Each structure stands twice: as structure tokens, then as C-alpha cells.
Amino acid sequence: MDYDASGRQVNKQETAKTPTSEPSVGFFEQLGQFFRRNSYLFLILGFALLLLQDIFGTHGVLAMRQSQKQAEEIRKDIKRLDDENQRMQDRVKALKSDPAAIEKIAREEMKLSRQGEVIFQTQPKPASELQNPPSHPYSPTKKP
Numbered sequence: 001m002d003y004d005a006s007g008r009q010v011n012k013q014e015t016a017k018t019p020t021s022e023p024s025v026g027f028f029e030q031l032g033q034f035f036r037r038n039s040y041l042f043l044i045l046g047f048a049l050l051l052l053q054d055i056f057g058t059h060g061v062l063a064m065r066q067s068q069k070q071a072e073e074i075r076k077d078i079k080r081l082d083d084e085n086q087r088m089q090d091r092v093k094a095l096k097s098d099p100a101a102i103e104k105i106a107r108e109e110m111k112l113s114r115q116g117e118v119i120f121q122t123q124p125k126p127a128s129e130l131q132n133p134p135s136h137p138y139s140p141t142k143k144p
Contacts, residue, residue, distance in 0.1 A: 035042065055061050094101040106112040113119050
């Protein structure tokens with residue numbers, strides 16, 4: 001049997017069981033070592049996440065292309081509406097100043113006529129008659 005410094009009797013088995021006094025590493029030191037060991041992995045992972053965000057994010061490449069398509073469609077609609085507006089302005093200007101345009105509207109839409117004119121209204125032929133015109137009754141026929 002062995003004795004320790006205070007004079008107590010100590011078993012050899014007990015001394016073998018006592019931990020050696022190694023310096024203990026704190027949690028934050030272990031965490032720092034972990035990050036240093038895996039720094040390249042974290043950089044690559046961060047870069048991959050940023051790349052995915054740039055492509056698929058709310059302000060990414062795909063969203064930007066979709067916005068550009070919508071903007072182009074809106075530009076086309078604006079151009080079409082501008083053209084239609086210009087045509088209508090031209091028509092208003094013509095109706096205010098051009099007597100021929102006023103007369104045309106009066107004759108076609110309001111069915112008005114000048115003094116002494118007579119208007120004959122005819123009905124258009126049905127579409128079936130236009131497709132199969134009847135043979136002319138006075139057309140020459142072949143004699144046998």
C-alpha cells in the first residue's frame with residue numbers, strides 16, 4: 001500500500017482511477033477549433049446558398065426575367081392603346097371640321113338624306129346563296 005502526502009493510505013487501484021490533470025478545453029474554444037477545421041466547407045456552403053438566392057430568390061435572375069416579360073407586355077399594351085387613342089383623336093378632329101366625315105356618319109348611321117334624294121334599302125343575301133350561286137336562266141345550253 002501507498003501513502004499520499006497527507007499520510008492517508010491509498011490503494012494503487014484508486015490512484016490509477018483518478019484522472020490525470022490535463023488542461024480542459026472550453027466550449028467556445030472547441031467551437032472555434034471546429035470552425036477553423038471546417039472553414040472551407042462553410043465557405044463553399046455559404047457561396048452555394050448565395051448562388052441559389054441569386055437565381056431563385058425573390059429578386060433573383062428568374063424573377064427578373066419574369067418582370068421583364070411582364071414589362072414588355074405592358075409596353076405593347078401601351079403602344080396599342082396609344083395607337084387607338086390617336087385614331088380616335090383623328091376621328092374627333094375630322095368630325096369637328098370635315099364636312100364629308102359628318103355627312104358620311106349622317107348617311108350611314110342615321111339614315112339621313114339630302115333634300116330630293118330617295119334612299120332604297122336592300123337586304124343582304126344569305127350566306128348560303130352566296131356560296132352556291134344559281135345558274136343563269138339565260139345561259140346558252142348545249143344542243144344534242
